[in-house]
Amino acid sequence: MKNIQVIDGAVNSTFDVYEVDDNLFDTLFPNDQDIAFLSDFPDIDNNPTFWSQLYSNKVNKKSIVGIHGTLHLTGSYVEEENFPNRKESDARRR
Template identity: 35%
Template structure:
């Protein structure tokens, strides 16, 4: 199972995490190494895969890693995200100093 955090503009600001099977994750994050996705980019097959995912919330205290982030309502902010949809590709000026140090040394 892979963990997906959902970021949206809801007033409750829960930014909940859900578990997806490897097959569901591959539909939601189809590119090699992809770990960022916009809901607006999901095709019909991926949207269907979300049905079972919504039934698998996981409390944050039980999460051991977040494998992907799904954004709802962020299409207007797309220019701020890496075109690769890989978190490892954030531009250095979007990161704080500690993140930049990790970004430079860290694995992809």
């Protein structure tokens, strides 16, 4: 199981963390990636099964041991071009 933090553009966002199984995690974050954008996956935006799986196990941020990936939804203020390899360690800094 892996922890994913979800970032959206809501003014009241709490940047929730969800525990997902390895299969779902590997779908969103292949090849050791740890940053993903919803726009990378046009087929899942309207897939209720995906959203049900993602949001089924919200975890208390105070009790987790690490965040393994960050998923940016529509409205996130993070610019995709700053993460060309979809790895936090390769982020373009200004």
